[in-house]
Amino acid sequence: MTTPLIDPFERAIKYLRISVTDRCDFRCVYCMAENMTFLPKAELLTLEELDRMCTAFIRMGVEKLRITGGEPLVRKGIMTFFEAMGRHLETGALKELTFTTNGSQLARFARPLYDAGVRRVNVSLDTLDEEKFARVTRWGRLPQVLDGIRAAQDAGLRVKINAVALRDFNEDELFTLTEWCARNDIDLTWIEVMPMGDIGNEDRVGQYWSLRDLRARLESRYTVVDTPERTGGPARYARLEETGQRIGFITPLSHNFCESCNRVRLTCTGQLFMCLGQEDMADLRAPLRNNPADDTALETAIRAAIDRKPKGHDFDYSRQRPDGQVSRHMSHTGG
Template sequence: MSLPFRDISDRGGSAAGALGPLVDNFGRAVTYLRVSVTDRCDFRCVYCMSEHMNFLPKQDLLTLEELDRLCSAFVARGVRKLRLTGGEPLVRRDVMTLFRSLSRHLDTGRLEELTVTTNGSQLARYAADLAACGVKRINVSIDTLDAEKFRAITRWGDLGKVLEGVRAAKAAGIHVKINAVALKDVNEHEIASIMEWCHGEGHDLSLIEVMPLGEVGAERVDQYLPLSQVRERLAERYTLTDIDYRTGGPARYLEVKETGGRLGLITPLTHNFCEGCNRVRVTCTGTLFMCLGQEDAADLRAPLRASPDDGVLQAAIDAAIFRKPKGHDFVIDRKTRQPAVHRHMSTTGG
């Protein structure tokens, strides 16, 4: 089913257009928005979800038209990069309708990049459509190239299907970055082989420290592998050089001389990257989180629905951005073994 979207990028008229860029209380401009289109996922990764999740009732989610309007309100305020996430975004019914509608901001030049983070399970089906919508770069989560281990980490994912999706994206001309969560005693001894595979296929690789969000039925203290330690191990075999390359996210990149590829390190625990944070996240219910690692949030669904123009909505966004904290409080708590933040990653969006 295809929904008849209206062009609402300038809803609110000249008043919305006259509003300035989004700048927080610390002088950081917010130019990157990550929007979760669903909390549902067809995987149950051990560091992200519990095996038996309670998902939101579908009627609690923003409609696709509301998601379009919300994203467009941020684009009107200077957001240049827009990433759709989940859960798994490509399991949302008719999600390509949203991609097609948002691509108009690429056509006008207001938006620099429209992209997606996916587990790859549906990518073979949608890769060509994503490319047609102007998606030039995507992130795919792959924590191991061992099919049996992959199924264990995701609880029921099919590595072959994901790799098929990666090949389809590459064939469609989309640049693929692989995201891998570094997990102690799980994939730490195959990180080098994952990196060599990625670089051999022309993909960048970003390694991510496990984040203490939500109860997942596993001890994060047992999962946590510091990337400082990973880098030291890799440096014994490879020549690693820090480079000034950024994609808009928190990764700090290295060039690997022997492979000719790039390796990103996302280190919320060993190296706080908050000083240059330009990102905010909106959930599929319209809740704006100004920081992934803090509980403070703002309801944008009520102002979104309160008025047909964006005046009330933009006022709510301004008030929230002013409250954006200086940094997160992520820590692996070895005493209480409780997550730093009790909501799951799938609730906020990747």
């Protein structure tokens, strides 16, 4: 193995989140505008290029890959990429291959994903109310997602629900979602809404529900005990004593997690973002395509990018405006 990736703040980069498409079959109100303009397909890395890119990162010490989008399962031929990444699991170079999905295609792909080596999946689900689900996703259908979750569990995948905390939307479902997850042996992580991209008429500050407040509400009903466990990502975890379940909190605004950040994000066009909340990025597509038979230039570009990884992001709603907002949509960077 070549020298591992260490950023300027002595953080080892072990985790790559890679967006395989900016396209999605939903239009969630905190993620996209309703009428999105997607990238021309010619600009996207091919599945073979994605394989080569990920393999380079794995060779340089990355141990966890999370496949994202957009919605990763809408990319044509995506299973060939998952299957190709499975070879790194077999050698032990890669410790975990996982993905984040809206759940719409899970019923079709759950079994093949398990066969490819995936063992955990994050499903984005903000409400169990069918009408509200249609409203927040604009295009989505809740029964289809619930069918996908059941299929994932039947296939042997461990499911975690990612719920974005939205003021005046799912505040009243805090206990409903908690208890539904407990009954179905599903982990639950809450995420603060982040100021990313132009989402039309939606009010970022109006959407924001601090997880400090959310946790205080949980504590009014449950005994919430912090735990030291980590899954390689930004979530901090607690256990509810009464149910025994694990609850995660991803708090980029109320309590940022930058000091332990071990992640970088690669877009479907080969842009490497060293921080979700900063605009700086490195173009890896050019060294990849300009040197089809040699990864030396690609590895040099990756190291140069990691040397620019910042200490943290600047997300802030405290002045009643979305300070630190970045121009790109979450669907472009990778959810």
